[in-house]
Amino acid sequence: MFDNALKLMKQFPIEEVEDFIESLRKVVRKADHTGWSRHDTISDILNQAYRDLP
Known part of the structure; x- marks a missing residue:
């Protein structure tokens, strides 16, 4: 779901x-400290989608 939101936003x-x-x-x-690597996963997705932003 998180990555779908980012795909829409990129338009x-x-x-x-x-x-x-x-x-x-x-x-x-x-999402930090929620377990099951959720934080890492969505952080990576966001950073890849908008890596040029501060």
């Missing part, structure tokens, strides 16, 4: 999805 200019990117970063932070 729009970065300026239109910046707030959503920040929201997904919060999801990644909250």
Whole structure:
């Protein structure tokens, strides 16, 4: 589901999805210490999709 959201977001200019990117970063932070490598997986997905952003 996380990667599907990112695929949809990639269809729009970065300026239109910046707030959503920040929201997904919060999801990644909250996933830390949940086990089963969830944090690592979604962090990698987000970083690969938007690797040029700070």
